[in-house]
Amino acid sequence: MNITIIGTGYVGLVTGACLAETGNHVFCIDVAAHKIDLLNHGGVPIYELGLQEMIARNRAAGRIHFSTDLAAGAAHGDILFIAVGTPPDEDGSADLQYVLAAARNIGQHMQGFKVIVNKSTVPVGTAQRVQQTIAVELAARAVEHSFSVVSNPEFLKEGEAIGDFMQPDRIVLGCDNDQNGVRAAEIMRCLYAPFNRDHKRILQMDVRSAELTKYAANAMLATRISFINELANLAECMGADIEEVRRGIGPDPRIGNHFLSAGCGYGGSCFPKDVQALIRTASEYHQPLPLLSAVEAVNDAQKQVLVRKIVARLGEDLSAFRFAVWGLAFKPNTDDMREAPSRILIAALLARGATVVAYDPVAMDEARRVFMLDLQNAPAAHARLSLSEDPMQAVAGADALVVVTEWNEFKNPDFQRLRAQLKKPLIFDGRNVYEPAEMSELGIEYHAIGRVYEGF
Numbered sequence: 001m002n003i004t005i006i007g008t009g010y011v012g013l014v015t016g017a018c019l020a021e022t023g024n025h026v027f028c029i030d031v032a033a034h035k036i037d038l039l040n041h042g043g044v045p046i047y048e049l050g051l052q053e054m055i056a057r058n059r060a061a062g063r064i065h066f067s068t069d070l071a072a073g074a075a076h077g078d079i080l081f082i083a084v085g086t087p088p089d090e091d092g093s094a095d096l097q098y099v100l101a102a103a104r105n106i107g108q109h110m111q112g113f114k115v116i117v118n119k120s121t122v123p124v125g126t127a128q129r130v131q132q133t134i135a136v137e138l139a140a141r142a143v144e145h146s147f148s149v150v151s152n153p154e155f156l157k158e159g160e161a162i163g164d165f166m167q168p169d170r171i172v173l174g175c176d177n178d179q180n181g182v183r184a185a186e187i188m189r190c191l192y193a194p195f196n197r198d199h200k201r202i203l204q205m206d207v208r209s210a211e212l213t214k215y216a217a218n219a220m221l222a223t224r225i226s227f228i229n230e231l232a233n234l235a236e237c238m239g240a241d242i243e244e245v246r247r248g249i250g251p252d253p254r255i256g257n258h259f260l261s262a263g264c265g266y267g268g269s270c271f272p273k274d275v276q277a278l279i280r281t282a283s284e285y286h287q288p289l290p291l292l293s294a295v296e297a298v299n300d301a302q303k304q305v306l307v308r309k310i311v312a313r314l315g316e317d318l319s320a321f322r323f324a325v326w327g328l329a330f331k332p333n334t335d336d337m338r339e340a341p342s343r344i345l346i347a348a349l350l351a352r353g354a355t356v357v358a359y360d361p362v363a364m365d366e367a368r369r370v371f372m373l374d375l376q377n378a379p380a381a382h383a384r385l386s387l388s389e390d391p392m393q394a395v396a397g398a399d400a401l402v403v404v405t406e407w408n409e410f411k412n413p414d415f416q417r418l419r420a421q422l423k424k425p426l427i428f429d430g431r432n433v434y435e436p437a438e439m440s441e442l443g444i445e446y447h448a449i450g451r452v453y454e455g456f
């Protein structure tokens, strides 16, 4: 099929590459000329495992093209995916300006029947707004072309995006019940047939339920994380170990093991903004969501947990201390630092006078950009932050190591060397990467999240 993807970010690029991989002719459009230029020169603007190779293979086969030409994009696709950002607006609601701009562009240029697919995460009712926006543009052109807007939320995780897209748990299709909706549903089922070989993955439903399904999934996952973090903090006070508790509850199939890792809070471009947006949408319906407000509040507090532990151990004034920070991305296997707990931690350490040397395996360029913005009003603090290209160099002479992201390369370092490099054998671990008993044996003072550490 001929497919157009509007927006070449984490979702759009992965969707485009995976649909090209299954034989479609894909045209990827973005307003960011520098991204399109990079893609047309063999680069990829984001770090996602396997993506560069997949794009290169499909470019060489002539199945994927990149352009800023919105008119050509609207003309090319029988199916037009909207995969642009929906960042939080000032009041926490999803900012739909990019989605509606994409809809306007489609309406200004489309010819013949089109399936418009909303892949961005959007509040209930957005498909209707997209439909109305396109209709207004068609009316302005005094043309009649039929189309249908499908809600097809995306559930991929960064760092595992290609696997998630190629082997999805489910493919949610929200389609209208009218003639165009039925036609669109058939086309979408055909497009997704290669990802639905056991015929059980596609879940077709009405559009509004599909839109809410995406928020429900993220809200549920965020709730599990805040729940386990709250219990971790309690376990710590009581001398219980949250990892044991997790082991104890996970085998119950009603609970399960996944998404119950205690840590220094959830970040990323999705959970924080989507929980916030759902709370905001609910308030428009005069239906408060106190549970999700608590999930958000617990997470905001949890992002401070490492700072609290550091201050409790070393005092409020940290100007005499130097900290090595391992991990800047909001999770491993991505360069994404949106809402990353590392940003809160580093800003708080610097604000208390500390010196920080940080390292991340792939997010170093992003870190330079992000901290330039985060610390633009605090030049003196910014001057006390440096980035090191090597994890052991970052640790050299530091008073403590703080682990914020559980990259594989941090899981089993040369502990003797690490201990020798640190000025004090002191680790604050925001992701429970190490075993407290092993740290005791190594003579390292260890502070984790909700774990029992008996000292050395």
Ligand SMILES: NC(=O)c1ccc[n+]([C@@H]2O[C@H](COP(=O)([O-])OP(=O)(O)OC[C@H]3O[C@@H](n4cnc5c(N)ncnc54)[C@H](O)[C@@H]3O)[C@@H](O)[C@H]2O)c1
Pocket: 006, 007, 008, 009, 010, 011, 012, 029, 030, 031, 032, 035, 083, 084, 085, 086, 098, 101, 102, 119, 120, 121, 122, 154, 155, 156, 157, 158, 269, 270
């Ligand atoms: N990142 C994820 O893991 C993930 C997973 C599932 C769903 N989502 C949702 O998917 C959507 C996209 O997220 P993302 O992380 O890919 O965003 P992103 O910020 O990485 O990419 C969005 C892209 O859209 C482009 N864009 C903006 N307006 C445009 C327009 N009018 N025409 C063409 N291009 C335009 C931007 O330049 C940018 O390159 C969001 O709604 C997000 O919530 C994200």
Ligand SMILES: O=c1ccn([C@@H]2O[C@H](COP(=O)(O)OP(=O)(O)O[C@H]3O[C@H](CO)[C@@H](O)[C@H](O)[C@H]3O)[C@@H](O)[C@H]2O)c(=O)[nH]1
Pocket: 121, 154, 155, 156, 157, 158, 159, 218, 221, 225, 258, 259, 260, 261, 262, 263, 264, 265, 266, 267, 268, 269, 270, 271, 330, 331
């Ligand atoms: O047990 C856990 C699991 C995750 N996290 C944190 O939660 C955040 C989000 O992690 P993850 O869900 O793996 O990453 P995302 O790429 O943000 O993916 C989420 O958000 C996407 C965008 O909506 C959805 O498509 C995915 O299904 C959903 O998992 C990260 O900061 C993790 O460190 C924890 O603290 N404990």
